[in-house]
Amino acid sequence: MDYIKMPMDIEKKSFEIIGEEMGEHDFSEREISIVKRVIHTTADFEYKDLLYIREGSIDRALEVLKNGTTIYTDTNMALTGINKKALKELNCKVECFVSREDIAKEAKERKITRSMAAVEKAVEEGVQFFVFGNAPTALYRLKELIIEGKADAKFIVGAPIGFVGAAESKKEIEKLDLPLITVRGRKGGSTVAAAIVNALMYMIIERE
């Protein structure tokens, strides 16, 4: 059987196909690199219309990344999908607390989701770069903490997926005057969230 076996060739070819099939758009060069990476990750061109990249947000995200930040994410899958080599090169790291015993215990006691308890923990630790691929409740909780002046969020990826609260949670977070990238509607997810973060990192670093 004959098939392409070089990973970077496969990625390059994929991006070409996406570009051809996507047709006309108004995205900037940096924006389109995010949009294409998300479509690459989902094989779903609908993301072209769902991604909301607030003006100025890419610059702010890159500033935070260049400072060597801790990225907080609400799912272990997004954490896994964020490129570790790129993180290391940028002196950044990524954390997710949802599976920790103490978080699970606290969530159970307070009858809240683990995602909420986990984002509270991230806020306590001074995280500035938040990435949500799953939990509307975490996004709601973060908004509350920002309004209360407790969270120092400098950039947010809001990509919870799902049928209960996801779309609404993203609408709510967009009301904040903050740099952010969201996926409107029900779609999104851990792979999409990770793809957005990777696309941002690849704007700064060179890849093999």
Add this chain to the structure above:
Amino acid sequence: MDYIKMPMDIEKKSFEIIGEEMGEHDFSEREISIVKRVIHTTADFEYKDLLYIREGSIDRALEVLKNGTTIYTDTNMALTGINKKALKELNCKVECFVSREDIAKEAKERKITRSMAAVEKAVEEGVQFFVFGNAPTALYRLKELIIEGKADAKFIVGAPIGFVGAAESKKEIEKLDLPLITVRGRKGGSTVAAAIVNALMYMIIERE
């Protein structure tokens, strides 16, 4: 802000919404539990038409799982997404070799993808339950090893995603007379692959 904070309530409500919006279908009760879980994970109803569950495959998958098997997956994200509590209860485990140093080295030397080197390793170790969420090349390589009589595949989830080789790789694997579940076309991915495995495990075990 008022929002549902109990995870199992959120999941239950989501499945109800999916059921309502999905409309008519010919899936059996067990099949529909897989379809719904994939839609739950993607917010994409197109999967209703893309999922191919070969007759008899669910029974075979459950047999293998009940024996306490090693699940091999081609991505760390799928590995992360497969429910660890359910695995433990079934005395199963999940492995992915793509990030291992020795695999990376071998792939580089032989100018093949890490995914190919990794699936060869899994075959060597006697894996019977294969789950692909990303790499067409791994699926092609597994097919070759099956034809050569080297791989003892008893069940395959074929859900590579993408624009180069993904759809073709799934067509190829479907030609084998083996129990399998595939996602036709370009779509699929790690979250979809993990959702299929979780849906299968949840047919056997009780969840909290």
